[in-house]
Amino acid sequence: MSNEQNNPLSGEYIPETFIPHTESHGTKKLWRTFWILSFITIIDFVIYFTFGPSMARNITFVAIGIVKAILIVGIFMHLGDEAKFLRWMIVLPAAIFLSYLAWLLLLEGSFVSTY
Amino acid sequence: MSSSTIQNNTTPKEFSPKTVIIWLLIVASTMLFLAFCSAYFVHQGDGLRNNAWLKFDLPFEFWLSAGIVLISSFFMQMAYRAAQKDDIYKIPSLLTITLICGIAFCISQFYGWLNLMDRGLFLSNKEPAEISASFVYVISAAHFAHIIGGLILLTVGIARASKLQIHKKNLVFINICKTYWHFLGILWILLLLFLYFA
Amino acid sequence: MSNSATVSTKTWAGGRSPFNVSYGKLMMWVFLLSDAFTFSSLLVGYGAIRFSYSGSATPWPEPSTVFNHFPFAHGINLPLLFVSLMTFILIFSSVTMVLAVEAGHRNSKAEVAKYMVYTILGGAAFLSCQAWEWTQFIHEGGRLDSNLFNFTNEAKIKADHLKLFDHVHWELADKQPGPVPFASLFFIVTGFHGFHVLSGVVINIVIWLNVVRGTYERRGHYEMVEKVGLYWHFVDLVWVFVFTFYYLI
Amino acid sequence: MSTETLTATHTHQDEHAHHEHHEPSFIRKYVFSTDHKMISKQFLITGIIMGCLGMLMSLLFRIQLAWPDESFGFLESLLGKWAKGGKIDPNYYMALVTIHGTIMVFYVLTAGLSGTFSNLLIPLQVGARDMASPFMNMLSYWFFFASSVVLLSSFAVETGPASSGWTVYPPLSALQKAMPGSGLGTTLWLVAIILFIVSALLGGINYIVTVLNMRTKGMSMNRLPLTIWAFLLTACLGLLSFPVLLGAGLFLIFDRSFGTSFYLSDIYLNGIGAMTNSGGSPIMYQHLFWFLGHPEVYIILLPALGITSEVIATNARKPIFGYSAMVISLLSIAVLSFIVWGHHMFITGMNPFLGTVFMYVTLIIAVPSAVKTFNYLATLWKGNIRFTPAMMFAIGLVSFFISGGLTGIYLGNAALDVQLHDSYFVVAHFHLVMGSAAIFGMFSGIYHWFPKMFGRMMNNTLGSIHFWLTFASAYMVFFPMHFMGLAGVPRRYYQFSLIPEFGIWMNVNIFITVSAFLGGAAQLLFLYNFFRSIFKGKPATQNPWESNTLEWSAPIKHLHGNWPGDIPAVYRGPHEYSRPDRDLDYFPQHEVGNGEPVHYEAPAETQKTYASDNKDSATKVFFSSFAHLFLLKKA
Structure with missing residues (x-):
């Protein structure tokens, strides 16, 4: 392991942990996440207009929000790969x-x- | 990946420090419940002298819980046997059934308390005689808290078993689960008998 | 206390990043964690105020009755349609951002630049939408310090001019105003989010210029794009919660 | 991660070491410096100046408390229109209390303590060339400086500085006309605090990332000096709690200046009538404020505890007793500090259920605190103690931590708090446990690391006198306050002579004030010692305290990049004092030892799971296990 990143004083340096990938991760997963997110948002609206205001509906919205958050953080922000x-x-x-x-x-x- | 590494790296460590810890915990919580029971006796003595001690029937849900806990102990034992026999693919499901039984136990206890409340017996009562009801609440709730800990332990156990980390050569964790869960079952039955006869 | 001088090279043993990330990216993550707390304090404050209105004489308005306008569709009741458009814009700009990051992994300068332009356009579109929504909201009677919904236009002008007490408002409108915090919280929560989007767009433009000028190509990696990408997705993430708590619930 | 790559990295380091640095200009070197050692000195000196100001303010209002009916001519010449006739104006009294608290809590004990020592010690003790981002580090100092200037500038405002207490509770702070200080003074306070938050976040992000990402070879987490653990957790606390204050402050600014009503409702004001606001609740501000405010207490205390651990271990020539217990107790204090904020609000009229929750979690904090105390005592036990000034201050911290911490258990009880809240008991409690204890930690750190910072030694005799005077006067000031508080004397009152019932405390108040002046005089001794030693102190040797930690392996003269050659690797924990197999009673972390070759321990083979040839995911195993159970599937 290189110690290079221990050394912020040396102008331009490549952190050893950031190795450019030559192969593509594939954009399929990203687009799929996009469609899932859009679909979930539509479900939000469907629920909003089919059920009246209730605590159960609110909990559903929060749960859906958390699912969206997991998708964004895990896949778009690549936290799942860290x-x-x-x-x-x-x-x-x-x-x-x-x-x-x-x-x-x-x-x-x-x-x-x-x- | 070869079998040799397995034999070299993993030696059976059934009596690990963790097992000692769980036994210490068991001793500690036994002391807790002994303290409750002796307090119960003291209050009962006072109450009977002053004619201020309410006798009432325990809710039948508590007896139901005792049945459930027996069943769950049976499945726990099965899971342990499966681990001993290296039948590793059965362990997660058996542990899950144990867990479900545990949850059913919790629900049953909850309905037991509702039953008590329907009869006008609450945790804090105005009548001094009704302190016996308070004792039932406190004792069952303390046991309930222990069950929650057991459920967490079981959840961890299921996760580990699903990763195939529980097997013949690595019985430490399931041993802990088994010991603690049986302890809880026996404890509940003893407490129930105590409350019934005392 | 072993006698031999041993240097371990395990994950946490020092001399390397335990997470295999550069310090810059870790800093961005840590900053986002703290920023999440800022937004949460605003949203939790909103929640507490909203809960304190349960059972009150001035109930919290249904979001769909307030946010039911769409540009060029004057007078038509289109509940929550516009905000859904905004959500889609933000999700879309998020996916273009992550595509730019992915292109950066392949050191493909042209693609990075292209996707970043999309992202910047998406951010700008979102901001314009928000500006329109604010205008509409103010037009309808949302004010930072009062809630003039249900007021006639003359009454609104009069109230703005006089800065009257709330009970006077009631007489003017002959109606009871909604809860004041509904409007002020809307401006502050979406405003703080919009401020983040705005700064995200500005940062994105700066990074895009660097991409086009080939700074990162010379540097050999596009990590900077990845870092602003994290920020951009975070803005999207916050919107998910603003959307859920402010518009849906 | 193999041996080859480890050796291969040396080339780059050597290149750097021999790289010619041209001497930076004065401004680059001393003013807008990006070097962590210089930034730490800047933080320290700003902190000391702010500390002197805070202490002067406390002396001023102590005069008022001791002799409420007398007038002093010098006060008028000092404060001008705020002390007409030699008597401090009541509004100005409140302002002094407020700014004293703000300065001491934020500017001295947060920035001055953790800013100074995190900056100095994190790169040096973990073995890094500098902070992760030196530029952000510089910004952090300058935001702090700007914040100090803005805060102090509020003394030049006609209506005086903020005067609603250091917690600036609404409605006093939310209504511009509530009291003179609620106007521009509070606005400036809020601006200063927001600048301070930015500074704290910039610093905190840097500290965390440096500790996690930039440790030298061999510096595993269980070899970190306890100072570093403390700074790391302090930075985490600040990082997660300051943003919430930012949110609270944002709401407050809008309430003050834009007519919103987050914290205001239709309360009735005497002489004005009902207010036009509706719907807000001032208790919400208190919740948001104390979500910062309680972790803030530990932001102040944890670095002091870390410094104490280091100083006590070094000067008792013993390994710290229970290293991992110390780390775990630090961790659990840090976690608990986030969930107990409501014990500051027991009598605000919040939901009583919350009071119960907060009371129980608060009392749990006693456990890790007790662990720390006992470990300090156990470290001292049978140690070969060297009574340097740093050591004395560290032991003083332990004393204050005990005597102030015990009263915390009383205050944590919701029922007792009904009597004790907002009385001098609270004042005594927090001045002992977070005021005096943390200040003593700071002094301990200054005396201990002065040679590292300035290359010279401080005078030990003066240091000892400083310690004894400060120690005695701190107890003389704060101990009597317990009794006043138990008797019900409220804090922040201007003139006790107006309340006949409190007349019996008059002599005690005079005693406290005289003791406070004694303590103040002792600090003059410190200032003389400090500033004289910077220029004329005895030149220091490289490792004057014969300490183990890595910072003493760096040369006395400060280098940009800390070490001339390679960064030393680390071979053992930080506390290996008095090892029986060594002639010297210390064994520096970076020293290889008795000539044995350095051995790079390759990462252990990943543990083989029993069924490691199984490729199925855990989820799949879980679900298929049901099929196995019902004999639908053969293993």
């Missing part, structure tokens, strides 16, 4: 702390409405 630790380093803090914050603040919000 090292396992990096994946969890990015996903876990956000998932844990933000859901905790959201949970408590929503409880707080509904509490405000009752007093």
Whole structure:
């Protein structure tokens, strides 16, 4: 393993971890993701106009949103191809702390409405 | 990939430090439940002296749970046997059935509490006599919390078994699962008998 | 404390990146993680305020009754159609961006430049759509500090002019206004997102110029494109949640 | 990853080392420097200046608290119209309290402490030439500098600086006319804080990436000095919590200046009537603020704990007791700090259920904190202790950490907090545990790494006197406050002589103020020692404390790129002191040892799973196992 990337002082350098791929990853997967995303968005609308507002519908929307997020982060941003630790380093803090914050603040919000 | 590496690298480590940890945990939670039971006795003694001790029937769902937990223990044992016999392709499904039984147990406990509440027995009651109901809630909830831990353990076990990491030469994890799960089953039955007879 | 001097070369042993990514890309990821927290604080604040309106006398409006306009289709009720168009534009620009990154992996300068142009156009289109939507929203009575929906035009002009108290608004409109935070949160959440899109477009243009001038070709790799790509997808990701929480729920 | 590639890399390093650097200009070298060592000095000196200002402010309002009815002529000549007749104006008193808190929390103990030592130590201790992005590092300092200037400029505003407390709660901060400081002063405060957030994020991203990505060969995560672990986790805390403050600040700015009502509702104002806003809740600001605010406490404390671990291990000539326990407790403190913010808000009228949740998770923090304390004591136990000033300050930190931390357990109880909230008990608690403890960590770090920063030694005698005076005065100032708080004396009150019930505390207040002046005088000693030693101190040897860590292997004279030749590789953990098989009682991380050849350990063969010839994915195995169970499929 090269130490080159330990050395930001040396002007133009190629990080050894970024080796240009000669072969194509293929764009098929990317386009397929695009169509899936579009399709899921259409499903969003279908659900919106077929069911009345309810908590179940909201949960469905959030679930669909999370699926979309996974597709974007995992495939478009290639997080799915990164090292396992990096994946969890990015996903876990956000998932844990933000859901905790959201949970408590929503409880707080509904509490405000009752007093 | 050859069989020789397998034999060289993986030696049976049935009695690993992790097993000791689970036994320590079991001892610790046994102490917890012993503490609950002795507190129960003390309060019962006081209550009976002052005629302030409500006797009531345990919800039948609790007995149902006991049945479920027996069934799940049976499947757990089957999974362990499968691992011992290197029948590795059966382990995930057997563990999953155990897990489903565990979830059913949780649901049954939940309905048991609803049953108690329907009868006007709550966790916190105004009447001093109804402290016996509070005890039933606390004891069953503490056991419930342990079951949740067991479910997590089982989930990890299923994931590992699906990666074919549980087999004849690597029984540590399934041993832990088995020990803990049987402990939970026995514990629930003992607690139930205690609450019934005490 | 072994006696032999051993240098390990395992993943985490130092002397290399444990994730096999360059520091620049890791920095971008870490920044995006923190930016996700910024957006989440805005969205969670929105959620708390919205929940505090449950059971209130001024219920939170149904999004489809507010966002039901489309350019050149005046007076026709087309609920959520425009915002779906915006979503598609953003998803499309995201896929062109990832195609540019993929072309960068193959060191294909022409393709990178081409796809980046598409991406920039998509970003610009999104921004224009947002500008139109804001205009429409303001026209209908959305204000940062008040909610003038259901107001007649004269009443709106009067209210804007006088900056009157809310209960006076009610008399003017003879109707009860919707919750004020509905409008202000709309401007702040979509505005903060739009600001990100805008900066994304600017960065994309800079990078595109570098691509065209062959900076990255000389450098031997198109990692810079990949980094701005991460940012661009993040903007798309945020839109997914803004769309879900603001328009759908 | 084989041996060949490892050796092959040396060529590039050598090239770099012999590459001629032309001497940079003065501005490039000292002002807009991208060198992490220079940036760390800039952070330190700015931090010290801000610290002096913060302390002066505290002395001013201590005068008011001790002698509320007397007037002092010098105050008028010092503060002008804010101390007409020699008595501090009540509004200005609030402003002093606010800016004292802001400066101490953000500018001294966040930027001054973690900015200085993260910058100095991360590249040197992990073995990197510089930060991942030196340019962003420079920006980080200059955003911090701009932020300091903006904050201090609010003293030049006619209506005075922000005065709603360092937490700037709405509605005091959201209504421009709530009090004099709520106008331009609070606007400047918000601008300063947003600049500060940018600085903290730029710095934090750099620290994290440098630690993760740029460690030298052999510097595995379990060989990192505990300082680096602490800085890494501090940076993570800042990275995830400051953005939330940014969101909160954004809402607040819109409330203040654009008439929105996120934190305002139709509250009734005396003399004005009901406000026109509707729908907001000030408690939401508190939630968002304390989502930053609580991790911020640990952003302050963790670097101090890291420095202490290093200093105690070095000066007790013993390995730190329980290295992995220390790391795990740091980690768990970091994680827990994100989920406990609500214990600052027990009596705000938030949802009582939240109070329960927050109380339980808060009390859990006592566990890792206790682990750290016991490990420090166990490290000191039977150590061959060298009482350098750095060591004394480190032990002082442990003392404050215990005495201030214990009161935290009281305050974490929702029921007790009803009595103790917003009283001097709280003041005493956080000044001991995060104020004094973190300042002591900072002093410890300054005394310990001064030779590394400036190539000279500080005077030990002056350092010892400084320690004892500061230690005694800190306890004399903050300890009596516990009793005041228990008796119900509220914080941030201007004039206790107006409340007869608090008359019994008058003498205690005078005692505290006199002690505070003693503490202030002690810092003059430090300033003299510090600035004199920069120019006239005894020249330092390369490794004055006989320490193991990598920074002492770099030459005394600072080089751009830290090491003249290759970056040294690392062969062992950071704490191998007093090894029985060594003549010297220390064993530097980079030293090869008794002449044995360097052996590059090839990565171990990946563990063969039992059925590694199976190509099926886990999902497939999982589903097919049901078929196996029902004998639909043969294995």
